[in-house]
Amino acid sequence: xxxxxxxxxxxxxxxxxxxxxxxxxxxxxxxxxxxxxxxxxxxxxxxxxxxxxxxxxxxxxxxxxxxxxxxxxxxxxxxxxxxxxxxxxxxxxxxxxxxxxxxxxxxxxxxx
Amino acid sequence: xxxxxxxxxxxxxxxxxxxxxxxxxxxxxxxxxxxxxxxxxxxxxxxxxxxxxxxxxxxxxxxxxxxxxxxxxxxxxxxxxxxxxxxxxxxxxxxxxxxxxxxxxxxxxxxxx
Numbered sequence: 323x324x325x326x327x328x329x330x331x332x333x334x335x336x337x338x339x340x341x342x343x344x345x346x347x348x349x350x351x352x353x354x355x356x357x358x359x360x361x362x363x364x365x366x367x368x369x370x371x372x373x374x375x376x377x378x379x380x381x382x383x384x385x386x387x388x389x390x391x392x393x394x395x396x397x398x399x400x401x402x403x404x405x406x407x408x409x410x411x412x413x414x415x416x417x418x419x420x421x422x423x424x425x426x427x428x429x430x431x432x433x434x
Numbered sequence: 435x436x437x438x439x440x441x442x443x444x445x446x447x448x449x450x451x452x453x454x455x456x457x458x459x460x461x462x463x464x465x466x467x468x469x470x471x472x473x474x475x476x477x478x479x480x481x482x483x484x485x486x487x488x489x490x491x492x493x494x495x496x497x498x499x500x501x502x503x504x505x506x507x508x509x510x511x512x513x514x515x516x517x518x519x520x521x522x523x524x525x526x527x528x529x530x531x532x533x534x535x536x537x538x539x540x541x542x543x544x545x546x547x
Contacts, residue, residue, distance in 0.1 A: 326477070355534075357537075362443070362539055362540075363539055364438075364440070364523055364537040364538050364539040364540050365478070365523065365535075365537040366537070367534055367535070367536075370532070370534060378532065380534065381435070381536075412477055412478070414477070421466060421468065421483065421533075422468070422480045422483075423480070423535065425470075425477025425478050425479065426477050427475065427476055427477050428476075428477055
């Protein structure tokens with residue numbers, strides 16, 4: 323079974339803090355993704371990565387950055403958290419030759 | 435870029451009835467259309483997908499239909515059961531390039547026992 327784990331289920335941070343969300347997959351997948359999920363907006367792609375040290379902006383990259391130093395780990399970074407970044411963050415991975423994305427359980431981030 | 439619209443946002447049915455969720459997309463080059471199911475406290479999970487070279491695909495009680503001319507596709511669940519209660523997302527992508535999915539806004543399905 324593919325397993326995608328995220329470092330925290332719930333996180334509370336203050337405005338202006340630097341926030342790291344970690345994602346690890348155990349299936350040697352090349353592709354990894356970060357989405358945010360908001361009611362009525364579905365899942366929106368923040369960043370994705372095709373391979374180690376490679377990254378590409380998604381649809382809403384503003385205020386976020388990412389890091390992929392190892393194949394199994396993809397980190398989402400909020401350089402200076404703001405209240406409008408309060409959301410559910412979902413990580414996913416996919417092998418390069420297939421279509422199915424495997425999602426982690428999500429991190430609910432609250433910025434106060 | 436691609437835009438995917440999904441309706442309805444909520445759907446309540448009686449156990450045993452059918453449920454239909456509809457999506458439209460804007461990019462005529464999209465040719466891959468998956469449906470994901472998200473149960474409470476979990477990440478979305480793929481339940482069925484279809485490519486533009488077929489018009490319908492079935493997997494037990496679940497089916498997806500695609501009308502490429504009209505640019506819309508639908509999820510059909512027959513003989514609904516309480517365990518079908520979840521949020522369902524449609525998505526669309528191209529087969530080439532970044533192959534990144536664009537998701538619809540989601541449908542919360544509630545199956546009343």
